[in-house]
Amino acid sequence: MAQRVALAEGGNKKTSRVRVAVRLRPCVGNSHEKDEGPCVRGLDSQNLEIVNWRNATETVKYQFDVFHAEQTTQQEVFRSSVKPILQHVLNGQNASVFAYGPTGAGKTHTMLGSQEQPGVIPRAVREVFNLVKAKEEEGGWDYSIGMSYLEIYNEKVLDLLSPGSQDLPIREDKDKNILIPGLTLTTISSFADFDKHFIPASLNRTTASTKLNQRSSRSHAVLLLKVVRTQRDLPHRQQTGKLYLVDLAGSEDNRRTGNQGIRLKESGAINLSLFTLSKVVDSLNSGTAVRVPYRDSKLTRLLQDSLGGSAHSVMITNISPEYEYYFDTFNALNFAAKSKLIVNKPFTRETVAAPVLSVKRTREDHGVRGSVTEPQKKRLKEERKTEQDGSSPSAQIHSPSVMERLLALEKLMMSCQDKDKQLKDVAQSRKEIQVLKEKQKELETKALLFSRLAGEKSAATKESVFKNNTAPLQRKPSTATTANKQKAVVQPLKVSQLQPLQQLAVVKKQSVCVKKKERKLSDQAPDGKENIMEHGWESQLDTSVLEQSRQKILQVLNTGSLKDLKGLQQIGDKKAKLILGWREIHGHFTKLEDLGKVEGMTEKRYSSFMKTNILSAMGK
Numbered sequence: 001m002a003q004r005v006a007l008a009e010g011g012n013k014k015t016s017r018v019r020v021a022v023r024l025r026p027c028v029g030n031s032h033e034k035d036e037g038p039c040v041r042g043l044d045s046q047n048l049e050i051v052n053w054r055n056a057t058e059t060v061k062y063q064f065d066v067f068h069a070e071q072t073t074q075q076e077v078f079r080s081s082v083k084p085i086l087q088h089v090l091n092g093q094n095a096s097v098f099a100y101g102p103t104g105a106g107k108t109h110t111m112l113g114s115q116e117q118p119g120v121i122p123r124a125v126r127e128v129f130n131l132v133k134a135k136e137e138e139g140g141w142d143y144s145i146g147m148s149y150l151e152i153y154n155e156k157v158l159d160l161l162s163p164g165s166q167d168l169p170i171r172e173d174k175d176k177n178i179l180i181p182g183l184t185l186t187t188i189s190s191f192a193d194f195d196k197h198f199i200p201a202s203l204n205r206t207t208a209s210t211k212l213n214q215r216s217s218r219s220h221a222v223l224l225l226k227v228v229r230t231q232r233d234l235p236h237r238q239q240t241g242k243l244y245l246v247d248l249a250g251s252e253d254n255r256r257t258g259n260q261g262i263r264l265k266e267s268g269a270i271n272l273s274l275f276t277l278s279k280v281v282d283s284l285n286s287g288t289a290v291r292v293p294y295r296d297s298k299l300t301r302l303l304q305d306s307l308g309g310s311a312h313s314v315m316i317t318n319i320s321p322e323y324e325y326y327f328d329t330f331n332a333l334n335f336a337a338k339s340k341l342i343v344n345k346p347f348t349r350e351t352v353a354a355p356v357l358s359v360k361r362t363r364e365d366h367g368v369r370g371s372v373t374e375p376q377k378k379r380l381k382e383e384r385k386t387e388q389d390g391s392s393p394s395a396q397i398h399s400p401s402v403m404e405r406l407l408a409l410e411k412l413m414m415s416c417q418d419k420d421k422q423l424k425d426v427a428q429s430r431k432e433i434q435v436l437k438e439k440q441k442e443l444e445t446k447a448l449l450f451s452r453l454a455g456e457k458s459a460a461t462k463e464s465v466f467k468n469n470t471a472p473l474q475r476k477p478s479t480a481t482t483a484n485k486q487k488a489v490v491q492p493l494k495v496s497q498l499q500p501l502q503q504l505a506v507v508k509k510q511s512v513c514v515k516k517k518e519r520k521l522s523d524q525a526p527d528g529k530e531n532i533m534e535h536g537w538e539s540q541l542d543t544s545v546l547e548q549s550r551q552k553i554l555q556v557l558n559t560g561s562l563k564d565l566k567g568l569q570q571i572g573d574k575k576a577k578l579i580l581g582w583r584e585i586h587g588h589f590t591k592l593e594d595l596g597k598v599e600g601m602t603e604k605r606y607s608s609f610m611k612t613n614i615l616s617a618m619g620k
């Protein structure tokens with residue numbers, strides 16, 4: 001009997017890298033902020049630079065697939081970043097566009113826009129209808145379009161087309177398609193039809209006023225357009241393509257949003273899901289993770305298809321020009337830089353109404369993305385070896401122990417809000433910074449000597465490569481830097497951000513210790529259990545409770561204030577500051593073992609830290 005059978009692959013097996021665009025919002029602040037000038041600006045249609053707060057004379061440069069400057073219109077953003085991927089949806093493939101960035105940077109403006117300046121969503125829907133019309137005229141296939149619209153609010157999936165509905169589950173079918181049973185799918189036959197459903201549903205989205213944005217999105221909103229095309233003649237092939245248009249909630253620094261109560265809870269959920277998104281990206285980039293943590297948040301579970309999955313994806317990172325948002329912008333750019341390394345494998349989803357032998361799926365088809373391939377293993381082995389014998393020039397140039405402390409201290413000086421305390425801390429920190437800078441200089445002189453010997457380009461040549469002819473960006477006066485600091489004391493972050501696998505290739509002594517530690521901590525016994533020598537006490541505990549405690553500690557490490565960090569066992573003032581500093585430089589701790597990379601956290605201290613904190617959390 002004729003049967004509809006899913007084909008494993010419909011045709012296109014090519015890989016598709018996540019395209020990353022960055023859009024800079026115009027300055028919308030008061031005149032005082034405008035006087036300060038922007039902290040970031042575009043250099044051309046792909047490159048931009050941001051002031052380097054660590055050095056008054058330096059900027060950090062980034063390159064993306066597209067850079068949209070302040071004056072870029074909604075039409076241009078759509079035409080260059082979104083329109084090219086829409087055609088795939090009509091061929092049974094998935095595509096997704098998501099707006100990422102800190103609160104108030106223009107994500108909703110980009111995705112939704114306004115009546116006068118419609119954004120990506122209305123333009124994309126209109127374009128899909130246009131494409132369908134043109135295809136129908138070609139003949140041979142019938143098309144139907146359906147829409148769903150949901151928000152993820154406080155880790156709940158809510159149907160915006162059916163307000164009042166309960167939290168919906170997210171499931172995955174055997175072909176790795178992400179499904180939401182119970183989600184309304186409304187058939188639409190024209191753009192006007194879409195508008196009729198979309199506008200009232202948008203009003204159901206949860207927004208609220210915070211100090212940084214009058215109408216801040218408190219949820220991640222996802223519009224899904226499902227295009228099904230069916231062949232008119234036998235064998236009546238049917239292809240289903242999905243377009244996800246996602247307006248993410250913004251990452252928030254609650255010291256500045258002034259969030260309290262319910263807003264603070266929302267913010268916790270937003271930050272946690274964005275943190276998981278960052279972990280997913282790290283995991284995909286490292287290529288070594290056994291498991292990509294998609295399931296750790298609803299957002300990543302839903303975007304599983306779009307990140308390292310089967311979609312043609314575009315991420316539009318929105319950033320703000322004002323100094324007020326400097327660190328948010330910096331973090332967003334670093335996230336965007338690592339996201340552009342992700343590769344997706346789009347394929348056509350097709351069914352036919354004829355008896356078809358089921359196609360055997362290869363291991364790759366099943367999406368075993370995280371497993372370590374032989375070449376990857378070899379590369380990792382080589383990297384470890386390089387670090388251990390110190391033969392990498394970069395291993396000689398960076399010194400995290402000195403540099404991280406320097407950065408952490410400077411950051412603390414810049415962000416400290418309590419004025420009295422600031423004066424005291426600044427005097428103390430200045431002294432420490434001076435000592436650290438001397439050490440840094442000493443290391444650089446050695447590094448320079450080494451790289452000359454190794455025939456590398458000198459630091460001066462490297463610096464000139466980054467020079468451009470445009471006038472320098474205005475630098476906000478900072479107590480942490482001096483005007484005569486002509487030589488860059490640190491490498492622009494770009495170098496390490498774009499080569500995550502080499503990020504640990506730092507000073508020989510430390511990296512050897514960190515690597516060994518990392519390997520030992522993450523070593524798995526053949527049966528998958530953790531090394532009993534390291535974690536013997538853990539095996540006595542209930543695994544789910546243990547995992548909960550670990551997650552709690554990880555959350556404090558990633559989102560806790562200085563006070564929260566000091567609330568952890570064995571974390572004093574100095575260590576808490578070093579953790580904050582590490583966070584500023586590297587973003588979040590992907591896993592607890594990363595704590596081993598923080599200055600002074602030896603293997604023994606780490607084990608003892610974990611044991612004490614977990615047992616104390618469990619009241620033992």
Ligand SMILES: Nc1ncnc2c1ncn2[C@@H]1O[C@H](COP(=O)(O)OP(=O)(O)OP(=O)(O)O)[C@@H](O)[C@H]1O
Nearest residue numbers: 025026103104105106107108109213216217249250
């Ligand atoms: N490109 C732009 N041109 C003009 N105005 C803009 C632009 N981008 C953003 N804005 C304005 O900036 C303000 C904040 O933008 P928006 O609400 O889109 O930020 P958001 O990133 O979605 O914030 P949140 O995460 O808090 O929801 C709005 O008033 C918006 O109209």
